[in-house]
Amino acid sequence: MAYHRVQSVIDQHLTQDMANYQLSRSLVSVGHYVNVETRSSIPHSHPYYEFILVRTGVCEYFANGSRFLLHPDELLVIAPRTVHTMICRDDSSRYERLILQVDADFMNQILADSGQKRPVPALYITQAESVCRWGLRELFERINASSSVTDSALRERFYQCQLGELALTLEQVARTSSSVKPNTSSELISNVTAFILEHFREPELTVTSIARQFFVSREHLSRIFRSYTLESISHYITDLRMQEFRYGLIKGKSVLSSCMESGFSDYSSFVKSFRKLYGVTPMEYRDQLRRAINWNLEDTGN
Numbered sequence: 001m002a003y004h005r006v007q008s009v010i011d012q013h014l015t016q017d018m019a020n021y022q023l024s025r026s027l028v029s030v031g032h033y034v035n036v037e038t039r040s041s042i043p044h045s046h047p048y049y050e051f052i053l054v055r056t057g058v059c060e061y062f063a064n065g066s067r068f069l070l071h072p073d074e075l076l077v078i079a080p081r082t083v084h085t086m087i088c089r090d091d092s093s094r095y096e097r098l099i100l101q102v103d104a105d106f107m108n109q110i111l112a113d114s115g116q117k118r119p120v121p122a123l124y125i126t127q128a129e130s131v132c133r134w135g136l137r138e139l140f141e142r143i144n145a146s147s148s149v150t151d152s153a154l155r156e157r158f159y160q161c162q163l164g165e166l167a168l169t170l171e172q173v174a175r176t177s178s179s180v181k182p183n184t185s186s187e188l189i190s191n192v193t194a195f196i197l198e199h200f201r202e203p204e205l206t207v208t209s210i211a212r213q214f215f216v217s218r219e220h221l222s223r224i225f226r227s228y229t230l231e232s233i234s235h236y237i238t239d240l241r242m243q244e245f246r247y248g249l250i251k252g253k254s255v256l257s258s259c260m261e262s263g264f265s266d267y268s269s270f271v272k273s274f275r276k277l278y279g280v281t282p283m284e285y286r287d288q289l290r291r292a293i294n295w296n297l298e299d300t301g302n
Contacts, residue, residue, distance in 0.1 A: 027103040028159050030144035035059075035095040040230065041086040043239050049102045049120075050078040051166075053131065053140060057095035060087045062229055063123050065190025073128035075136055077170065080104040082122040083197060083240070087230055098140050102163060110160060114167040118174075130173045139166060188214065189228050192221070196233070200240045203265035207233045237263075242277070249289055255282045 035057070053075045061068045061076060063084035070076055078084060088095045111120070131137065139162060146158035192210060199205050210233065211218040225233050241263045248258030256267065259282070264270040274282050 026147070027106045027156065028143060028147065028163070029099075029101045030140060030147070031099050033097055033099050035088055040088065042243075043083050043085045043229075043236055044243060045081050045083045046078070046101070047080055048104050049080060049107045051100040051102070051140075052076040052078070053098040053100070053137060055096040055098065057088070059095045059097075061085070061123065062087065063193075065187065065193055065228070066123075066185035067228060068123060068125060070125065071128065073131050073137075075126040075131050077120065077124040077126070079120045079122050083193075084123065085229060098137065100140055100143060106159075107163065107167075110163045111167050113160075114164050114171070116167055116171050118171075124170075124174075126170065126173050127177060130177055134169045134173070136166070136169065139169075186224065186228060188216070188221075189225060192225065192233075196237060196240070200237050201244065201261065201263040203263050205237060205263065238273075242274070245274075245282070246285075246289075249286050255286055 032055075052070070054070050054072050056072055058072075059070050061070060061078075061084055063078075063082055067087075068076065126136070143159065143162045143166075146155055146162060149155035149158060192214060195210065195213065196205070207222060208218055211221045214221065222233060225236075229236060231239075244262035245258045245264070248261060249255070253261070259267055259270050271282060274280075274285070278285060280288070
């Protein structure tokens with residue numbers, strides 16, 4: 001099966017609820033994603049493993065204070081709950097990739113069964129030479145073909161064998177090849193992003209308080225943070241809080257509770273900001289989300 005026969009998806013502006021619910025109907029999903037107009041994603045995370053195999057174009061991924069430049073035929077592995085951002089800097093070319101997404105519990109069991117003892121890094125890149133040598137693109141396509149197996153038990157056995165092969169291959173590659181280094185990294189930004197991820201739910205977290213925590217000036221911190229993420233610290237914190245708010249709604253919390261628990265201290269200001277960003281009120285968004293969740297449950301027969 002040629003890669004272009006994998007279901008194609010034109011990228012849209014990603015939201016955290018999209019990131020969380022993409023696997024609602026399957027343990028495994030494979031798609032062929034194409035960036036046409038969307039040049040970057042919001043900082044986001046997934047509850048599942050994500051394996052990104054580049055077909056064309058060059059793209060950067062930012063996580064944990066480092067930027068990784070991803071080239072054609074390289075494979076990026078992203079562990080669950082790793083907050084990352086995708087950035088396409090070259091507007092002249094399309095960024096195309098195959099993306100394999102695997103339920104975390106399912107993949108962890110496969111990793112355990114395959115004897116892999118070392119933890120999966122937050123981000124890990126397999127070089128193009130190894131991807132081609134071990135036929136990982138073809139493996140992605142076979143995993144995609146397995147989704148058409150109608151017998152659910154047999155389909156799961158296919159997935160177990162194929163993902164076991166993937167796990168063993170990546171373990172062997174990690175043992176025999178040097179890992180791809182970040183094209184740029186900063187211990188300061190790594191520590192700052194870790195601090196933000198730990199404290200963004202606290203309303204008193206500000207750029208000034210973060211700069212004070214790390215004994216640097218607000219101006220210096222803002223400048224170097226933007227050079228790594230292409231956005232301000234304030235926007236980064238707001239993105240994380242908005243994600244947390246939407247995730248709270250997914251878990252069934254009320255709009256007000258989810259708002260306050262996400263780090264927003266002024267409810268009326270939050271409602272205005274939410275409507276400006278997403279075109280609907282938080283209450284309207286909650287209703288849309290409930291309808292989408294009910295549709296997913298009905299579609300799976302749960």
